[in-house]
Amino acid sequence: MEETTRRGAFKLMGATLGAAAFARALAPITEWTDDLSMDELLQRHYKELTRSDMTAILGRLEAQTLAEYGAVVSIGDPRPIPDVQFGYALNLSACIGCRRCAEACHKENNHDRATGNSWIRVLEIDKGTVDLAFSTAAYEHNVPANGKYYMPVQCHQCDNAPCVKVCPVEATWKETDGIVVVDYNWCIGCRYCEAACPYHARRFNWTKPEVPAAEVNPDQAYLGNRIRPQGVIDKCHFCLHRTRKGKLPACLEACPTGSRVFGNLLDPTSEIRWVLENKRVYVLKEDLGTQPRFFYFFNA
Amino acid sequence: MRAPSFSHVQSYPAFLWRSVGVATDGGWPFYAWMTALTAVFLVGVNAWAHQMGGGMGTTGMSDHVSWGLYIANFAFTVGLAAGAVMMVIPAYVYKDSRMQDVVIIGEILAIAAIVMALAFVNVDIGRPDRIWHMMPPFGRFNWPVSMLTWDVVVLSGYLLINLHITGYLLYKRFLGQPPSKRWYLPFVFLSIVWAVSIHTVTAFLFSGLGGRPFWNTALLAPRFLVSAFVSGPAFIILAMQIIRRLGGVKFSMDPMWTLVRILRVTVLINLFLVLSEVFTEFYTGGSHTASAQYLYFGLHGQDALVPWIWTAVVFNLTGAVLLLANQSQRRLWLIDLACVLVFVGIWIEKGMGLVVPGFIPSTLHEIVEYVPNELEWRVVAGIWALGMMIFTLGIKIAIAVLTDRMHLDEAPLTPEEA
Structure with missing residues (x-):
């Protein structure tokens, strides 16, 4: 005992x-x-939020940005414009690989400064092939180099998007104007979408993004360029905080060669329609059946 | 003495309470083993806490190789769980009564392995605080489109089925009653189908991605299953000998030799499937071979996985030769050696050797290498320690019940009864 x-x-x-x-x-x-709040923990999916829920959330996020980054920002929730289907085309004959688009994206979209992240990756490819095996994104010389051409790659906003299919919690979906968005407050950070994307378009917030207060772009959107939380996925959203208000994407405005053409695919008078109807156009990895909204074309 | 009580309200808590008692009783080797496992587990917990505090950037993963050692171990442990079915099939489909006596070892392994698999997924996600987003009706479960939701369904289902079968059989034995077939046999047969499903779905998770040619092969699910039927039996063969020696329980060794015979076949089928994959990759050539090229020989001077995969090739081949060359039952140590070799071989082949090359080169053909860092190894060790703890305690309880050392009639009286 x-x-x-x-x-x-x-x-x-x-x-x-x-x-x-x-x-x-x-x-x-x-x-x-310590950074987590109960409101954030219990927040519902974007599509289940009422207007007043959203107003409260945007206020909370603005206050959070001020507290954590010392920046006064305005976060909106612009919705798709009816009868607009966005499309993007890029002229491979004109692009010189200067990477100003990637840099503009970095600043516009409040990317982590420490990693110099961007949603655009510019490939330098040997002339005479379209096989990406003969490309590199790690070139560090004057451009354009002899015997090379350049291909910026960003989210193709696929109509048959593998990333949307694989997400276990519907944290990413295609909006009615064709933009594939992420609810950064719903994503669980499993990175299945990052594995599924054939275009290396997605980025994960491996750490809490660092952006100095003076460099924070204050014009932000909930589904767009607001500073992302740690541990979630983000991606190019065709600058929806600009384009849904009639402006052009930041990468297009930064391009010195006019290689980029953006617009409404439903508007027969748009420049993008003219390009698609008159140029030699192709999409990347067409064989995968992803049906991109991002087109590449050559002059002539 | 009191009359045996048949009220489950009293006897089930008694069963659980006695299980806790049995699970925490033992000699000094048991305490040493459990203390060591607890220590390793705590090291893992601490590493994970650091990972959450500093962000996933504290691991070796990147946007180029966005899954690593965790998902590698996830794929392997799902296989380990599915491999347990190689005891269930002989026991119940072929009605091998001696296998029936020990089949619970396989079922307890399945439970431990599924817990590990779920833990490996959970340490891999960036926002575990949002895991409820997967749970209907509060969350938004993208079923049936996302294969990850299928995996959640089949893994948790398999865990519940095995918990039910082992729990029911042990509880009935504890009560001293014969188990009622309709309460466990349908579940046993369901578990066979379900075991195949867990590993099929886990393979589909990878093979369904068109953007990753290395994974996008119809051979992946068959390979996953066959390699599971190598790693599962290999583990159980070793575990049975240890249980027999240290558990103070004598059971027939025939089931172990049945598993050895199974292993002799599955190890060969696995090699054949690997060969088929390697042939198709290298004979065809072209850009789609880049990942296999990277894995086996290195690509543009980058070759971090080459030592891993050749270790796996050598281990699996040596294991196969040892198993096939030793048809007698005399030199058991050679069989044991073979089991260790193929277990490690499959762990590499289906883990790092499968997950990482899927990302190298990247979808834009960039070559960014991945090497798991110390933090990831600590987390992985912690989860394996947790799995081994669950397995050890499960086996301890099972032995106590099945040898009638833990029985309702001997239950200590509750204070009210005393």
Whole structure:
């Protein structure tokens, strides 16, 4: 009997020690949990939010940006414009690979400064092939280089998007104007979409993004360029905070060669329609059946 | 003495309470083993807490290789769980009564392996606080389109089925009653189909992605299953010998030799499937071969996975030779060695050797390498320690019940009864 009580006391001591050690081991997590609020934790999916829910959320996010980044920003929730289907085309004969589009994207969309992240990746490809095996994104010389041509790649806003299909929680979907968006407050960070995307269009927030207050772009959108939380996916959204208000994407405005053509595919007088009807146009990896909204073309 | 009570309200808590008692009783080797596992588990918990605090950037993963050691171990442990079915089929389909006596080892392994698999997914996601987004009706479950939702369904289903079967059989034995067939046999047969489904779905998760040619092969699901039927039996063969030696319980070794015979076949089919894949990749050539080229020989001077995969090739080949060359039952140590080799070989082949090359080169043909860092290894070790703890405790309880050392009639009286 004494043996049993001793053993019981021994077990109890072990359990107490174990629990204490467990709590101690888990302690570093507070660095992350301290940033979490109950409102954020219980927030519902974008499509289930009422207008007043959204107003409250946008206010909370603005306050959070001020507190964490010291920047006064205005976060809106611009909706798709009826009878607009966005499309983008890029002239491979004109692009010189200067990467100003990638840089403009970096600033416009409040990307992490430490990593110099951008949603656009510019490939330098050997002339005479369209096989990306003969390309590199890591060129560091004057452009354009002899015997090379340049191909900026960003989200193709596919009509049959593999990323949307694979998302387990519907955190990413295609809007009625053709833009594939992410609810950064719903994404669980599994990165299945990043594995599924054939165009390397998605980026994960491996750390909490760093942006100095003075560099924060204050014109933000909930589904667009607001500063993303740690641990979620983001992607190019055709600058919906601009384009849904009649402006052009930042990457287009930054392009010095006029290689980029953006517009409404439903408007027969638009420049994008003229390009699609008159140029030699193709889409990247057409064989995968993703049906991109992003087209490449050559002069002549 | 009191009369045996048939009220489950009293006897089920007694069963659970006695299980806790049995699971925490043992000699010093048991306490040493459990203390060591707990220590490793806590190291893993601590590493994960650091990962959440600092962000996933504390791992070696990147936007180019966005899944790594965690998902590699996930794929492998799902296979380990499915591999347990190689005991269930002989036991119930072929009615091998000796296998029936020990089949619970496989079922407990399935439980431990599924818990590990679920843990590996959970440490891989950036926002575990939002896991409820997957749970209907509060969340938005993208079923049936997303294969990941299928995986959630089949993995949790498999866990529940195995918990039910083992729990029911042990509880009935604890009560001293014969189990009622209709309460477990349908579930046993369901578990066979379900075991195949968990690994098929896990393979589909990868093979359904058109943008990743290395994974986009119809051979992936068959390969996953066959390699599961290598790693599962290999683990159980070793575990059975250890249980027999340390568990103080004598059971027939025939089931173990049945597993060895199964292993002799599956190890060969696995090699054949790997060969088919390798032939198709390299004979065809072209850009789609780039990942296989990277894996086996390195690409443009980058070759981090080459030592891994050749270790797997050598281990799997040596294991196969040892298994086939030793048809007698005398040199058991050679069989054991073969089991260790093929277990590690499959862990590499289906883990790092499958997940990482899918990302290298990237979809834009960039070559960015991935090497798991120390933090990831600590988290992985922690989860394996957790799995081994669950397996050890499960086996301990099962032995106590099945040898009638833990029985309702011997249950200590509750204070009210005393």
